[in-house]
Amino acid sequence: MTDDDSWNRAWNQGADSGPDYGAGRESGAFSVDAKSFSVDAKSFSADASWTPEIAIRRIEDRCPYELCDGSGFVYDESTNTAFDCRCRPQRVALAKARSLSAVIPRRYRDVAFDRAPVTQIEPRQVVVAVRSFVDRIDEHLDAGRGLWFMGPVGTGKTSLAMLVSKAALKAGRSVAIFSLPRLLNEIRDTHRAERSHVDLLDRLTAVDLLHIDDVGAERTTDWVLEELYSIVNARYEDRRSMVITTNILDHDALCAQITQRTVSRLIEMCTDVHLDGHDRRMDPRSG
Numbered sequence: 001m002t003d004d005d006s007w008n009r010a011w012n013q014g015a016d017s018g019p020d021y022g023a024g025r026e027s028g029a030f031s032v033d034a035k036s037f038s039v040d041a042k043s044f045s046a047d048a049s050w051t052p053e054i055a056i057r058r059i060e061d062r063c064p065y066e067l068c069d070g071s072g073f074v075y076d077e078s079t080n081t082a083f084d085c086r087c088r089p090q091r092v093a094l095a096k097a098r099s100l101s102a103v104i105p106r107r108y109r110d111v112a113f114d115r116a117p118v119t120q121i122e123p124r125q126v127v128v129a130v131r132s133f134v135d136r137i138d139e140h141l142d143a144g145r146g147l148w149f150m151g152p153v154g155t156g157k158t159s160l161a162m163l164v165s166k167a168a169l170k171a172g173r174s175v176a177i178f179s180l181p182r183l184l185n186e187i188r189d190t191h192r193a194e195r196s197h198v199d200l201l202d203r204l205t206a207v208d209l210l211h212i213d214d215v216g217a218e219r220t221t222d223w224v225l226e227e228l229y230s231i232v233n234a235r236y237e238d239r240r241s242m243v244i245t246t247n248i249l250d251h252d253a254l255c256a257q258i259t260q261r262t263v264s265r266l267i268e269m270c271t272d273v274h275l276d277g278h279d280r281r282m283d284p285r286s287g
Contacts, residue, residue, distance in 0.1 A: 063087050064172050090172060090208065103177070104169075108162040118163070121156040122277045130160050130273065134167040141173055141208045144239030148270035150249055154279030157245040158213055164243050165211045173208035180214050180228070187227055205234040211243040216257045229262045236265040244270060 065086045068074045072088035075081075111118065113131055121127050133140055133147060140146075147164060149157035168175050178186070190200050204210060210231070218224050235242055244266060248254045255263045
């Protein structure tokens with residue numbers, strides 16, 4: 001049985017945990033002169049003035065795994081060799097993500113599993129499975145696994161997606177959060193300002209988690225389709241996680257909207273999460 005089979009079985013049973021995806025990537029090594037070896041740890045971390053309003057959560061100068069001195073390198077005096085620390089990829093990704101949008105919108109900053117509207121989401125099996133994913137967020141991000149929320153308007157897709165993004169930020173991972181229309185505007189602005197489109201794509205690829213709301217909401221043009229495919233394909237090739245929300249409920253309809261090659265990659269990268277119910281925003285009893 002594959003890991004994906006185990007996860008899907010846990011999903012169908014409403015289990016409390018997904019598969020064990022194992023640890024992260026292997027690190028390389030290089031030799032250095034002990035006297036000249038120095039790394040500016042601040043260059044690998046996000047802005048030190050972190051507040052709840054700035055949702056890129058920086059990795060502290062102290063290594064989160066307590067393996068290095070905060071530089072991102074582990075130094076072995078006996079062999080005069082420095083190795084990449086387990087925290088280094090996160091530090092590099094955070095540095096690249098600084099100029100990307102990772103602010104949790106005000107409406108979702110207090111979203112939690114024990115509060116409305118999450119407590120009202122149906123079916124409850126969905127919430128259990130998302131909580132299981134969040135509880136093992138590091139393993140899923142290291143494996144490049146994500147979630148794809150599909151459902152009618154107002155059924156809680158964005159609330160659940162924000163819970164995943166908040167968990168990743170709390171774990172010290174780099175996250176970029178966009179609605180698809182806003183992300184495409186960012187790309188258009190890059191072209192207008194004659195900034196590097198390749199650099200933006202690299203930064204969108206480097207973050208540990210890319211969260212895109214309202215996929216399929218943008219008016220379809222060849223340019224839109226190509227840009228969306230470029231982003232999804234780059235993350236697919238680099239085994240990077242995505243969280244997607246869409247109001248389009250059928251795979252065939254989504255293929256018609258954003259192309260089969262894009263949907264095919266998303267299917268392999270993400271586990272489907274189907275939500276049911278009515279639009280709670282239109283229900284005065286919800287709140």
